[in-house]
Amino acid sequence: MKFLLYLGCTTATKQYGYELSLRATLPLLGVELEHPKDMNCCGVPMKGISKFYPYYACARIMALAESQGLDIIAPCNGCHLNLTETIYKLKLNPLLMSAVNELLKEEGLKYTGKAMVYHPVEILHDKIGIEKITSSIKRKLPEIPVSSHPGCHLIRPTEFPRPETRDGPLKLDRLIEAIGLKARDYPEKYECCGAAILPYSPEAAIKTAAFRIKRALAVGSKAITSLCPYCIDMLDGKQDAAKTITGDQNISIPALYYTQLLGLALGLDEKELGMSLNMSPVEVLLEEVKV
Amino acid sequence: MLFYLIGGWIFTFKFSLEDAVKELRPQLCYQCMKCSSGCTAAKVVNNYRPHEIVALVKAGYSDELINSDVIWACSVCLKCVEYCPQRVSPFEVVMALRNESIARGRVPPKSFVEMAKSVLKVGHIQEPMYIMSKDFEEVSRMELGLPEMPKPKDFEKFKQHVLLVGFEKLKEVIRV
Incomplete structure (x- = not known):
């Protein structure tokens, strides 16, 4: 299986731990990753500036993938949502499709709707499969309760197909159990991390993230895991700010990418998985995971 | 304004609030407040309530909303889209108001300006x-052994298209 790795801005500019762990784990499970030579922003934070920019930007990304004859892996929830929405809306609206293609033609590109987009959770759960994961891991991690935070855009909106659904167990939870950990539900599981409030009011955004962390701690989770760079940026990178803003010194929980946990189970070194870049106390979890 | 003539149809990338309102039908809202009860931003931002925004648009106070900063508080969690029993989608209403405020030359909050500037400079936010x-080591992509982040190849063409699909007015206002 070969895919084009479309990282998106957040993963490629600051969440290096995600990129490192993706590049380290997926090839071990038989997924080949191609690095793109030409890419642009998907337009999620720019939706408020212009309704049409995301259509053009995403169609451009899909057209680039199509020119290489590959499907896309979009590790960011925002990018995945926007790319899927563009495919869906352009297929429904031929007028929009031809208008966007009119622009792409000038760049020597064409989008026909052939290329598809996948999120790592789909790649791991549907393409690779739980069985392959359980048979390829070097060792099972101990039964530590871990909470998953799938992130809004993996579930919503229901207008077009999303990788996860609120009806029934999450794919992410099944993946957590596959490597030996215990998936622990918590009340804020399907809630927003607050990343998109950051440009308007950083304080409000960090309060939101702090609330999520407190609830995860309350149910006795030992870690929060996600596959969204925005969620981990908020839940992992903003813990110190959350302590200052809320005045609650108990806000401290390891928050890391699922691919980092998977890497540990696959026997990879924590340095290879970029775990020194996590700002939350991941060393606490590493201590417990090491046998 | 640029028009594209495609197979006898005229398609324009110009956005109009009237069209959006017609399409989104906020007049169907009966103020059940389900959107505000679930809203992520409403819990932490004092004066942001999606049902109030829909009510104001319905009553014809769109101009006041466009001139206010509160429309930029939405956290894009899309819960209101799912919760609304009338399929009004307060999220889309807020996005339509944001688009209109940009089209009228208002400056969005600073971080949005920074992101837009960066898109016009390197193609990423x-x-x-x-x-x-x-x-306490400062690391970059190169030091971690990660390949260089790709940019749009024909950047001038890309920038020209970005301006065409709605960044033109913003570029004039923020003077890039």
């Missing part, structure tokens, strides 16, 4: 940063 690791 920000450039790769130096990150401080736990061992």
Whole structure:
């Protein structure tokens, strides 16, 4: 299986731990990753500036993938949502499709709707499969309760197909159990991390993230895991700010990418998985995971 | 304004609030407040209530909303889209108001300006940063052995298209 790795801005500019762990784990499970030579922003934070920019930007990304004859892996929830929405809306609206293609033609590109987009959770759960994961891991991690935070855009909106659904167990939870950990539900599981409030009011955004962390701690989770760079940026990178803003010194929980946990189970070194870049106390979890 | 003539149809990338309102039908809202009860931003931002925004648009106070900063508080969690029993989608209403405020030449909150500037400069909302690791080392993509972040190849053409699909007015206002 070969895919084009479309990282998106957040993963490629600051969440290096995600990129490192993706590049380290997926090839071990038989997924080949191609690095793109030409890419642009998907337009999620720019939706408020212009309704049409995301259509053009995403169609451009899909057209680039199509020119290489590959499907896309979009590790960011925002990018995945926007790319899927563009495919869906352009297929429904031929007028929009031809208008966007009119622009792409000038760049020597064409989008026909052939290329598809996948999120790592789909790649791991549907393409690779739980069985392959359980048979390829070097060792099972101990039964530590871990909470998953799938992130809004993996579930919503229901207008077009999303990788996860609120009806029934999450794919992410099944993946957590596959490597030996215990998936622990918590009340804020399907809630927003607050990343998109950051440009308007950083304080409000960090309060939101702090609330999520407190609830995860309350149910006795030992870690929060996600596959969204925005969620981990908020839940992992903003813990110190959350302590200052809320005045609650108990806000401290390891928050890391699922691919980092998977890497540990696959026997990879924590340095290879970029775990020194996590700002939350991941060393606490590493201590417990090491046998 | 640029028109594209496609197979006898005229398609324009110009956005109009009237069209959006017609399409989104906020007049169907009966103020059940389900959107505000679930809203992520409403819990932490004092005066942001999606049902109030829909009510104001319905009553014809769109201009006041466009001139206010509160429309930029939405956290894009899309819960209101799912919760609304009338399929009004307060999220889309807020996005339509944001688009209109940009089209009228209002300046959005600073971070949005920074992101837009970066898109017009490198094609991404920000450039790769130096990150401080736990061992107090400053690391970049190169030091971690990651390949260079790709940019649009024909950048001038890309920029021209970005301006065409709605960044023109913003570029004039923020003077890039």
